[in-house]
Amino acid sequence: MMTITDLVRDRVPHAPQLGLYVAPDIPSKKLRHAISDYAADVEPADVLALYDATLSGTAGDGALLLADRVVFQNNDLQSAQTVQYRDLVGVEATSRWWGLGGKKVDLTVNRGRATFDLSLDCSGSPEAAEYIADVLHAAMLKDVDLGPTDRSEETDFEAVRRALDRLRSQQKLTEADYERMLRALGENRSEEA
Template identity: 65%
Template sequence: MEALLRDRLPHAPQMGLFVTPNLPSGRLDNALSDYATEVGRDEVLALYDATLSGTGGDGAVFTRDRFVFQNNDLQSTQTVHYPDLVGVEERSRWLGLGGKGVDLTVNRGRATFELTMDFSGTPKAASYVADFLDAAMVRDIDFAPASEPDTTDAAAVRAALQRLRAEQKLTADDYERLMETLGE
């Protein structure tokens, strides 16, 4: 994740983007004490400072396994683990005013919900963060088809059939027929 982050997020202070080892101490301290209170200083790989004053009190911190963000003090802090991301989309906000946002679709268990990261103060940073999150979202997906095993694991099939029979999800006749197919 660290290599992906370094590849996709530039160190660009003019956009509020800071990548380790060049994390501004004051801004990072403010982020960790304001909204990213559950993140250790040594975990932070990158910081997005969304404040116009450069204090770091709003924005996002990125770690190896998650990111934590707060758009402003009136909104709740959000923690998102990268594998929970199922959608990332950059979009314009407030037409004509140049604002940007990154819409996130997050799935946790059986709940899927939407979050938005606000980039109205530094709209150019939105495309970099969206690009990184989009890449992080699909990093663990293996698109190669699974190879067919050379042999059937008869013991695993037998155990599965016995479990299905015990749960009464398989009739006695079907169980016997399938066991015969296994050579039992």
């Protein structure tokens, strides 16, 4: 199975004319600016590819592809977005502005019970949208190995119980649902033993 690093290197061209830069050939100035502007929790060594969405070439807007997630910001008026690949349930490159040349990558994201849509604006370089969408779509379909934390085969029962306790204390889980989930957790635990 291909890793996300292999996937990015295989499917994303190092094409500065499209605003696409693939590690290890990402200009350090662009990378530093992107991280400081919209991805403060990202380590430079973890970035697999950078999409510079700015017309000025500063990389203050755009996207960073990492091993487990994409982090992006369309402009300074919008909040930065972080999307784990495992949360993607839909990816599509679409036209913007009714055929006037702009493109975007539409993402459908599922987190728990919430499903919502986000868009990564690629209007500055419409050709880049297809490459970004292709990589994200492949990661969504699990065509790549997302690492051991994303494919653990064992349930951490204590972690699940702590999460259920937290949800109950936040009143996001009814007492009946809490008890039902604990029973299911207990039954599964006894099957494992």
